[in-house]
Ligand code: HMG
């Protein structure tokens with residue numbers, strides 16, 4: 219039997235990936251309260267917002283306001299998405315601890331999501347990475363459609379490795395392998411991860427799995443078997459990408475923590491307080507949490 223990591227770091231992307239796809243505006247104060255509740259639950263990494271075009275993603279238009287009002291705690295890292303220099307210039311005054319540049323393994327998704335080719339995206343990211351480093355800020359890279367694309371279909375590990383290498387060549391510090399539409403299955407995800415691990419150390423590779431086909435937890439387990447110990451997740455299972463039709467939310471943070479607790483893997487997260495955070499934001503959105511664990515624990519409390 220393989221040895222699994224003893225500790226896992228979870229990045230809650232709920233305030234960003236979770237909310238970006240919501241049609242109705244979510245008030246800045248609710249976003250800030252969600253960040254507070256995630257911290258109360260013990261999250262040490264939170265993806266707060268994105269500095270993208272408000273025409274493309276209206277829900278993130280209050281990015282500067284959100285960064286200004288969130289309660290910042292020592293030891294917690296707050297990250298934001300920045301697709302270009304305009305985004306970085308707007309983000310820097312808000313003092314993110316980390317920025318995220320996001321590329322795709324497929325040309326079609328790159329065009330739909332950020333309106334440029336993969337090569338052009340790398341050209342745009344290069345000065346963003348350099349300027350972030352100059353400001354002492356770490357750069358995480360997200361690689362969308364690493365196991366499947368809503369436009370292209372199948373995506374090969376070779377295509378993944380090609381873009382991983384391009385991101386590495388411009389100095390991106392960390393590589394997040396993303397299954398944007400949740401079609402990945404364990405061996406496929408492992409093959410993509412392997413390619414990232416050829417160029418980045420274990421500590422700088424993470425998984426980002428949308429749960430559209432219910433495979434996300436299995437895929438996380440497959441990554442744990444490889445020693446990967448950093449994952450994105452979204453409280454209440456919120457989320458989706460506006461440019462990946464039909465893609466549902468990220469794997470729910472509650473579900474991941476429940477599995478890791480069962481495996482005896484430490485996360486530093488208090489599941490009850492996490493369920494509170496999920497119930498809170500789901501209440502704001504007027505629906506039940508997507509998280510199965512969240513719903514089960516809430517039902518248990520009510521009973
Ligand atoms: P573009 O239209 O090609 O950009 O968009 P442009 O440089 O030609 O500028 C056009 C207009 O946008 C101009 O304004 C710019 O000022 C403005 P106008 O003159 O028309 O008034 N603009 C900006 N405004 C604010 N912030 C900026 C910015 N840049 C230009 N940073 C762009 C290119 C990338 C901006 C656009 O395509 C965009 O915003 N796309 C949104 C992408 C996005 O947020 N997708 C969701 C996040 S990624 C994701 O969810 C995947 C992930 O979770 C991993 C996974 O699951 O796969 C990370």
Ligand code: MG
Pocket residue numbers: 235396398426428458459468
């Ligand atoms: Mg995503």
